[in-house]
Amino acid sequence: MSDGDRALPATSALADPTRSSLRTRRVGLRHAVEERLWRGGGRVASWIPIAGLSLVLVVLFVKAWPAIRLNGLGYFSGSQWLPGNTYAPAVRTHGVLHPLGASYGAWPLVWGTIETSVIAVVIAVPLSIGTALALTERLPRWLAQPLGFLVEILAGIPSVIIGLWGVLVLGPFLSHHVYPYVANNLPDVWGLRYFKGSVGYGEGLLTSGLVLALMIVPIIAATTRDLFLQVPALPKEGAEALGMTDAEVTRRVTIPWVRSGIIGATVLGLGRALGETMAVAMVSGSVLGQVAPNIYATMTTIAATIVSQLDSAATDATGFAISNLAESGLILAAMSIVVNVAARAIVRRSSRLAAPVGRA
Amino acid sequence: MSIVTQSYPKTNLRRARSVFYRGFSLLALALVAGPAIWLVAGVVVEAVPHWQWSVLTTLSQGTSGGLENALLGTLVLMAGVLVLAGGVGVLTGIYLSELVRPRRNGAPGGGVLRIAVDVLSGFPSIVLGYVGYVALCVGLHWGYSLLAALIILSLMVVPYIAKSTESALRQVPTNYREGAEALGMPVGYALRRVVIKSALPGIVTGLLIALAVAGGETAPLLYTAGASNNLPTFAFLHQPISYLTYYVWTDYNQPTPQAHYVSYDAALILIVLVLLLLVSARLIVARTQRHAESTR
Incomplete structure (x- = not known):
């Protein structure tokens, strides 16, 4: 059905005045009104996301503008987070009112956001691919279905509950039973020094990365599973008939067939990890102004900083603290938009390549 | 097998790789399913020994007391999201799938609208919460309020x-639409009675999962809904409203054991809510799939 057909006034036959009685004309009118309602309602509704998004970005930028003007590029390299003296009279620098001694740098936040997300993705991708393979190729249906549902449940668990478990159960467990073992037994060479040193109390960079990995695994695994199910049987059977083992079929046929889809899902997972707030705020330690010296140390991310600092920032009467949070939010929003647009481009390319026949 | 070994010396390596691949995929599944079970069981084990049904019928006193207000608040928020985000989201989906004009090369149209939906779906929830706070609660003087929370939460799940x-609409066979058009059905009527009707189970499933997401959200609510130890009042403005995730977040690091109980109780109720929604979504999918197979 082409669009030209659909765009015709569909009621024309019914509403033809030369042939229809008053009753059919009224029915035709009702149908025309209904169609107009669907179209109008749909058009209005589908503009709401873009309007909302634009408003959000505008508000963010307007709020961030004083901070952007005063901080300049130093915001990206500085690592202090000093609200200044809010009891002393406010001072004006470059036309921006701010408390005496206020100084903000977002480098630890930005770097912490990147670090936790990269750890999460590095752990989550192999786990997700393995999980998807086990669910589609290895396990019998009666076992794969409930386990698949378990993964879906994991996707639906509120992040604040994952954070609760992470900070009260997982973190202490790891810092008692796993981290010391790793930290004490690794050789003291250049690349591995990051994994040595004090292991802390289970709140920190590695725990955050692990918790984030657990949160993005369902996203990547569910997409990968659906992609694997779309791989047609013939190429796989052909490869097997040529004498490939199942590992070789997976590595040389199944995964390459849907590779860009997996990459797209991974990038989507990365986007989720960048913006995740509650779980990270609970397990990262939320320590401001510090880049983690080793992988166990406490740190913070942009999202965790906004959620934990907005309360106190609101007490800054000059609004400069709020403005700095807006600037870091703007950075986070930019990161998330870039990542999402990239994922979208990759997925779109994959859906052209990976679905050769049979999908209308 | 011995012949193969002679002519292909790599056989042992290949067999080892195969074993490794099988082991790895099962290990990966175990490493995902294990923590998932550990997580749910951990909350249940902490919450159930101290569980009292009176939690559901008494008001919270912050770090102690019940969760009646929070449970009702979460339900009110979910109902509001169902109306607001459900209406906007379903209409947007229908428009993008059925009504928007496709592009010349046959690709689906609505480019910029679609990009906005994609970007918004990955947008950091705390940034939405921040904007809700500065623009709606402070900027428009709404205060912590139901309406601000609903707008921000809806923007998130739309x-x-x-x-x-x-x-769901894309899975409706094109034959249905062509059949409806061949019968001379008006566009709106065909959309309502044929296309949307066939896609309804998928649409409802999406709504249920979106409700589960909305009910479990914290970051966008903390600075828009505020906090309250009273029952929700249904006033849209100037009245803060409580919700379950708030008590998980504020009470987990309080020193008293009562606060921990409140935190875990709220977590347990949330898990039950989410499970109910996900299981019913699952049942709808299973039922319609069975139906689809029987008609084929």
């Missing part, structure tokens, strides 16, 4: 509902 609606 993309999800739109996408699930669109994919």
